[in-house]
Amino acid sequence: ILVAQDTACYGKDIGNITLANLLRELSAIDGIEWIRLQYSYPENITDELIDEIASNPKVVKYLDMPIQHISDNILKKMGRRSRQAQVESLIEKLRSKIDGLSIRTSLIVGFPGETESDFETLKTFITNYKLDKVGIFTYSREEGTPACDYDGQVEEDTKEKRRSELMEIQQGIS
Secondary structure (H helix, E strand, O other): OEEOOOHHHOOOOOOOOOHHHHHHHHHOOOOOOOEOEEOOOHHHOOHHHHHHHHHOOOEOOEEEOOOEOOOHHHHHHHOOOOOHHHHHHHHHHHHHHOOOOEEEEEEEEOOOOOOHHHHHHHHHHHHHHOOOEEEEEEOOOOOOOHHHHOOOOOOHHHHHHHHHHHHHHHHHHO
């Protein structure tokens, strides 16, 4: 199991080495029967990596891609580089190129400034894209983080209601 904050960034700090290269090298080692990737952010998943996952029989057809939200408004506030259109396009590409792929993600509801419209966008996304596994968490205000002081803090009961609503949708999908 390869685990990192973002496995898709592997090698960027040491030159012309990529996660796809690492997967090929690990696959050549006798005794390694399968390789699972944990946590790859959407903006760093390359076509080379997609092709390697698709073609390498030792790489588990599973991707944990923590997107956190899908509303462009919230993604921007969270400091995420991906936007809704990019994430949706990537999911479609992944599914078209990797047979039997299972996608897992984690989502946060109640981030400061999350409107009813942002939440509806998130609901529509999980309904339409039917990800295999989804962890849904409520935003937790943490001292010292930029979001702690953002305007538009969402009430706890609203966060819990939104989390429950998404979990109910996801249970039907799972």
